[in-house]
Amino acid sequence: xxxxxxxxxxxxxxxxxxxxxxxxxxxxxxxxxxxxxxxxxxxxxxxxxxxxxxxxxxxxxxxxxxxxxxxxxxxxxxxxxxxxxxxxxxxxxxxxxxxxxxxxxxxxxxxxxxxxxxxxxxxxxxxxxxxxxxxxxxxxxxxxxxxxxxxxxxxxxxxxxxxxxxxxxxxxxxxxxxxxxxxxxxxxxxxxxxxxxxxxxxxxxxxxxxxxxxxxxxxxxxxxxxxxxxxxxxxxxxxxxxxxxxxxxxxxxxxxxxxxxxxxxxxxxxxxxxxxxxxxxxxxxxxxxxxxxxxxxxxxxxxxxxxxxxxxxxxxxxxxxxxxxxxxxxxxxxxxxxxxxxxxxxxxxxxxxxxxxxxxxxxxxxxxxxxxxxxx
Numbered sequence: 001x002x003x004x005x006x007x008x009x010x011x012x013x014x015x016x017x018x019x020x021x022x023x024x025x026x027x028x029x030x031x032x033x034x035x036x037x038x039x040x041x042x043x044x045x046x047x048x049x050x051x052x053x054x055x056x057x058x059x060x061x062x063x064x065x066x067x068x069x070x071x072x073x074x075x076x077x078x079x080x081x082x083x084x085x086x087x088x089x090x091x092x093x094x095x096x097x098x099x100x101x102x103x104x105x106x107x108x109x110x111x112x113x114x115x116x117x118x119x120x121x122x123x124x125x126x127x128x129x130x131x132x133x134x135x136x137x138x139x140x141x142x143x144x145x146x147x148x149x150x151x152x153x154x155x156x157x158x159x160x161x162x163x164x165x166x167x168x169x170x171x172x173x174x175x176x177x178x179x180x181x182x183x184x185x186x187x188x189x190x191x192x193x194x195x196x197x198x199x200x201x202x203x204x205x206x207x208x209x210x211x212x213x214x215x216x217x218x219x220x221x222x223x224x225x226x227x228x229x230x231x232x233x234x235x236x237x238x239x240x241x242x243x244x245x246x247x248x249x250x251x252x253x254x255x256x257x258x259x260x261x262x263x264x265x266x267x268x269x270x271x272x273x274x275x276x277x278x279x280x281x282x283x284x285x286x287x288x289x290x291x292x293x294x295x296x297x298x299x300x301x302x303x304x305x306x307x308x309x310x311x312x313x314x315x316x317x318x319x320x321x322x323x324x325x326x327x328x329x330x331x332x333x334x335x336x337x338x339x340x341x342x343x344x345x346x347x348x349x350x351x352x353x354x355x356x357x358x359x360x361x362x363x364x365x366x367x368x369x370x371x372x373x374x375x376x
Contacts, residue, residue, distance in 0.1 A: 004031040005109045012113075012120045017128045020120060021052055024113070032101050032110070039085065039117070040065055041093035041135045044148065044170040046346045049093055052134045068094045070343060074111050076100055081107065083114035087122045089157025091342060141172045143202040148173075150209055152180055155342045159375035160252045161187055164342035165367040168313070168349050169359040175201030175243075176311050176365035179209050181216065185252055188216055191265050191309040191367050193244040195285075200241075201363075207233060208243040208286055222249045226260045226286065226294040233287025242285040246309055253374050255301040260294050262286050265365065266315070268329075270306040273337060275330045303373035306341075308333055313364030317352050324355055341368035 008027050015023035025037035040049040040058060049058035049065050058065045068075040068082035069091060075082045081100030085092045095114040101107060121131055140148070147167060155164040163180060167173040175194025180187065190212050194205040211229035220228065226247055233243060246264030250257055259267065259278070263285035267278045278299065284292050301307075310329070317324040332351055336344035345366045352360060 005112060007031065008109075008113045009116050012116055017124045018130055020117070020124070024117065028097065028110075028113075032097075032106055034097050034099070034101075036096065036098045038096040039093060040096060041085075041131065042069065042091060043135055043137050044140070044144075045137075045168075046166060046170075046342075046349070048137055050134060050137060052131070057137065065094045065096070074107060076107070081110060083111050085114050085118040085121070087115070087118040089155045089162065090118075090122070090153045091155060092118050092121055136171070138171055141174075141198075143174045143199050144170070144172050146199070146202040146206060147177055150177060150179070150206055156180065156182070158182065158184075158252075160372050161250065162341050162370040162372065163187070163189070163368070164340075164345045165191075165365065166345045166349050168352065168364045168366075169361075172359070174198055174363050175205050176313065176363040177205045177209060178309075178365055178367050179212065181213075182252070187248075187250040187252060187369075188222075189248040189250070189309075189367065189369065191246045191311070191365060193265055193311045193313075193363070193365065195241045195243065204233070204237070204241050204243060207236060208245065212245075212247070221296075222247050222258050222260050223294045223296045226262055227292065230262070230284075230286045230288075230292050230294070231290075234290050237287055239288055239290070242287040244285045244311075246280075248309075248369075250301070250369075250371065255303070255305075255371055255374065257299040257301055259297045259299065261297070262294065263288075265309050265311040268308045268310065268333060270308065270333055270337065271302060273334060275333045301371045303371065305371045306337070306344075307369040307371070308344075309365075309367040309369075311363065311365045313360060313362040314348070314352065314366060316362065317356055317360055317364065319356055324352060328355075336368075341370055344368045 011023050011027050021039045028034040028037050039052040064075040064077040065082045068084050072084045080098040083095045085095050165178045177192045179190045194201045211232040215225035215228040244263040247260040261280035261282050345368050
């Protein structure tokens with residue numbers, strides 16, 4: 001690490017929360033001769049790169065900023081450098097630097113600094129609203145605010161897997177949600193489709209998520225996690241409201257998949273260009289009846305298998321003339337093979353928006369999981 005890079009790192013970690021980008025800009029100007037430094041964050045719809053501060057958003061898919069975001073590599077165009085800002089697979093946006101230094105070593109340092117910025121933004125996100133506010137192009141509904149705050153992130157990368165998810169309509173989602181966690185040995189994934197509308201649906205999804213986290217953190221097996229969440233929801237709503245859920249546990253050493261289907265969203269597998277829907281033993285949704293016992297199923301994944309979990313809001317997206325349907329979904333999923341999971345999810349949601357000519361009316365959740373194989 002050079003002295004310049006080290007100073008930039010210290011500034012990022014020591015700057016006041018609201019001045020992180022300003023202090024970084026001053027240091028890059030002093031060290032690299034950079035006249036402009038600007039942070040652009042991706043919005044909740046994954047459709048715009050929004051500046052922190054004044055300025056127009058970046059919306060065109062061919063823009064160098066989007067190329068840097070999509071490929072997660074620096075892009076230099078017309079003397080301007082665009083560097084991806086993220087953390088452990090969670091893409092936050094891009095850092096604009098101009099004029100970009102000609103020295104390749106300096107450019108590599110700027111790429112590293114942008115990554116450090118991504119980590120620092122993650123660290124301060126719970127202490128300020130500045131960066132969250134700048135990420136939205138319109139006001140979130142209260143239910144959507146609750147749902148986005150509940151998420152662990154939008155994407156995650158480890159040597160053995162890559163994972164991404166998205167909620168739609170992003171600014172007005174209600175009862176659909178997802179959650180995940182990994183400990184280096186196993187990955188847990190829950191995809192939820194809550195009953196109801198508005199804040200009531202968001203509260204129900206929150207209760208289900210926290211109950212599942214509580215059971216998972218207590219070391220319970222997947223079936224018992226479902227049972228504990230089922231009891232918590234039934235105790236609160238006495239069967240009047242319930243949550244359809246798909247719970248997954250992936251053994252990162254073997255590729256064994258354990259699944260509990262509680263009236264769940266659909267689980268589809270893309271393998272060697274072919275899409276198949278896993279035949280699951282559908283059981284009662286969480287909270288529908290008192291004391292439901294849940295049974296797990298087990299599958300073995302092959303290296304480079306891709307899994308999609310989609311809620312009914314995807315397949316049932318409709319216009320006045322047509323329904324999106326299983327055939328269109330199958331065709332589109334096959335086209336996502338070369339894409340990274342976040343790009344696959346973003347593309348599918350974009351295809352749905354194009355189909356309905358706007359935002360979806362009903363909630364939809366899409367999660368994509370790539371199993372890359374056991375890693376040493």
